């Protein structure tokens with residue numbers, strides 16, 4: 001919500017609407033099904049519909065590109081991921097199996113090739129053995145079921161309770177607390193949480209890990225290209241932000257419950273209608289904009305459930321050179337212990353950085369994550385300041401002069417109006433207390449006042465055990481498209497596309 005009315009942001013299409021309902025209705029382009037959002041979930045839904053011979057469809061994407069939170073940045077021979085990076089898991093992950101089929105899998109670098117360092121923020125080397133404490137606690141937390149005693153508290157509480165014993169003597173010293181800070185920020189980066197105490201431990205416990213991470217040979221964009229191959233070009237309409245969804249309009253008789261959903265895009269300049277709609281937009285945008293988007297408003301119970309979920313802000317900063325300059329030829333991995341808090345005010349966001357590592361495919365490119373409040377501050381700074389701050393940190397922790405980089409990128413997923421966050425939509429502690437325990441509830445379709453199921457939901461946030469992942473987004477996209485197809489079959493919608501006049505009240 002904080003971005004609404006932000007003068008540095010362009011106004012949202014719903015804020016400057018022109019036209020009216022009758023005009024939009026009369027000029028609407030008619031389709032059988034419309035998908036809103038061309039991220040992985042929306043694209044998979046489109047592919048599934050087409051494979052099931054539902055071809056009179058359209059996908060409306062707000063941005064000038066498809067892929068959503070999958071975004072590969074290319075510069076010459078270099079490519080880095082501004083969004084999704086790893087295929088989380090091996091054979092048990094269908095995305096891994098797809099990548100294997102496409103001969104596109106690259107394993108992560110083995111443990112023994114890294115130049116691993118643990119340093120204080122002043123550049124003093126520190127005992128790397130304590131890193132095992134961090135790894136062991138995070139591994140323990142990954143064991144499904146272990147968090148049960150914490151179900152009514154924040155995920156971070158598990159770590160706070162375990163840390164003193166796991167670290168041992170000195171856990172409350174300056175150095176011990178710097179390790180705890182490193183643990184907290186590492187967990188936030190892994191989970192995508194703004195604050196580890198915000199995420200419900202029950203939700204964290206439901207995530208199912210599927211093994212080692214892998215990479216895409218030619219970037220994560222490969223999966224977008226793969227999905228796009230099954231979708232005819234004229235099905236995808238870019239730069240078409242949907243700003244209103246009339247989901248319970250009438251067919252002329254008044255009182256709602258009509259057979260079609262009317263969609264308005266581009267500040268009211270275009271309109272579409274469809275028998276059914278799949279909403280596959282990021283939960284960050286949905287939370288921020290549902291009041292403007294839906295006419296009539298969403299049911300109160302759904303709004304309550306949406307308010308129970310948060311999309312954390314986690315950003316990536318990547319900086320690269322022709323040659324390594326850090327004193328070894330090996331890929332670098334530095335853990336940073338903030339034992340001194342002596343940064344000038346404008347650089348304080350750097351406290352959020354606790355690890356900087358080489359990117360698997362390009363070891364001369366270093367990647368770091370920043371999450372939560374620090375990420376929001378970083379996003380608000382000019383790109384050059386972020387670069388300068390990071391270079392200063394690199395110089396201090398290595399004790400070396402940092403050459404001018406040839407590549408610098410930083411993501412701004414929080415400021416992006418179409419995402420408003422990064423990964424791991426998480427159920428908050430409050431959300432858990434108010435009754436949202438399983439995310440698939442958020443995938444329950446909307447039925448209009450004559451009982452027709454008209455709005456279906458997709459997106460990573462609906463997956464109970466693989467939320468915050470690309471494979472989760474794909475699975476939900478396919479599941480929800482199949483659900484829609486079932487509904488169409490039950491209600492005889494199959495004849496729908498053959499007639500432009502539709503009988504009211506079809507279920």
Ligand SMILES: Cc1cc2nc3c(=O)[nH]c(=O)nc-3n(C[C@H](O)[C@H](O)[C@H](O)COP(=O)(O)OP(=O)(O)OC[C@H]3O[C@@H](n4cnc5c(N)ncnc54)[C@H](O)[C@@H]3O)c2cc1C
Nearest residue numbers: 037039040041062068069084085086242418459460469470
């Ligand atoms: C920094 C980062 C790192 C990540 N790392 C990994 C990783 O390593 N491995 C992994 O598996 N996953 C990772 N993820 C998560 C993964 O990228 C997402 O879970 C997945 O891409 C979400 O897909 P989606 O289709 O659900 O949503 P999105 O990708 O958000 O797609 C939604 C689409 O809807 C569009 N849209 C929004 N509003 C409107 C509107 N009003 N009208 C029309 N269109 C609209 C958006 O522009 C977007 O294209 C990462 C994400 C980020 C940001």
